[in-house]
Amino acid sequence: MKSVQVVTRWTLGALLCSTACWGSNKVLLCAEDDFYPYSAGQRGKSVGLTVELMRAAFTEAGLDVEFRPEPYNRCLESVKRGKYVATFDTAKTPDRKQDYLWSTRPLTHIRMLTWGPAGLPQKKIDYADLRGQRVGVAMGYEYPAELLNDRNIIKVHSQSEATNLRNVAAGRLAFTLVDARVAHILINKHDLADKVAHYGEISTLPIYAVFSLTHPQAETTLAHFERGWGKLRAKGGVKRIEDNWPTLSQASLTQLKVE
Template sequence: MLKWLCILVFCCSKLWAGEVITLGAEDDWAPYSYLKPGEKKISGFAPRIITAAFQTQGIDVQFRAVPFTRCLKETLSGELVGCFDIEKNEENQSQYFFHRTPLFSEGLSIFALSSSQPRTVQVADLAGHTVAITNGYTYPPLIMNNAKIKKDASPSDEVQFKKLLAGRAEFALVNTTPAKLLMQKTPAFKNRIVEVGLVNKALFYIGFSKSHPDGARLALIFEQGLHVIHSNGQYAQLEQEFKASLQ
């Protein structure tokens, strides 16, 4: 049944050629989705992949750059048809329509002060400690459902690191690549904060709204577009360009 539905969506997508849609884009998660200072156009790896995939289906995408918590809220309400970048887990997979193929994968790392002479830290070691997280971000249930981990919510990843420096948190949970960029940008972070462990390697998606009339349709169309750019090598090319930009 799913096979025939996907074929039907692929064929019908030709009828929607020239369609323009608007997606919510996280505005502060470099290098995946962010606004450069002084600019209004969203940048990052995710919007490039999304644009390319939808273009294969005759659909143009506009992006509304908003804080991530607002992006999620407006997608759940149906004001937005979709939002990215969402880590899918057992707690949120019933809230959105998710495409099958992920946008990308990214690690979630554990950070601490270098002066604390940290050893390799696992999630179980966080129990009883104050751990900084970013408000509104998606973390694995093994973190969020563990009442022994003293979670300290921050408005951004950067504030997490500032709390480490100020002694207000013992550990910080920040995605690996964004953390490396933060350290490059702020010498104080690079010299005093170190990665001490890895929580997981997560997969990220567009979450399409179950309250928007086009949510289910666009999730299927986007999956078809992702299949095309993976098959024709465009995804690999964009990924190579992205990794080169991080050097």
């Protein structure tokens, strides 16, 4: 009878674990595959700033973590359905706030810059300046409510932020909003340095780790993450990891005059 009980409990535990964990000390997460330098897939592996932050936090909690790179919207849906225990790089927008368990603190902050064609007058572009203009947004990505809720701003949807920047350079869009770190990478990759320019920081979005409301291990995994994140912050590990990743210099962000 004792051996039957052991087998039954092991089988039940394996079923509950599903694809989200690989044993008592390993966690499987869904990671966005196209958001470099935060989270991206390279040769089947996840790399990036927030990938490193997630790994470091779970390491502090005594857990190993494995990442499965997938498209962002698929990660969100898979976590919602309980296929994965968590994903990350998610902004707490009203339409998503009730869909997940959220980390207490953000992993980092997205610094949204307004990008337009090079050569415009050097003034900061704000939401009022975007009214009546064609502004590129990437489908499924989070943007400030001031942009999304303003019907006078013409939102043009595309598959990626790279597409939006290229369309600005080609004159098909007036502006787009892209994070400073992401833009730094995309502009160099697509040779856009002389074709687009930023016109100031328009918003800052905190991004979080989000955990499933339906996966049976989610609350426990979130508790492990919170404990590890606290240890990582206390020893200065969060700042050290952030400092290793490129961004536009603060000096370049303060050169624009506000009119």
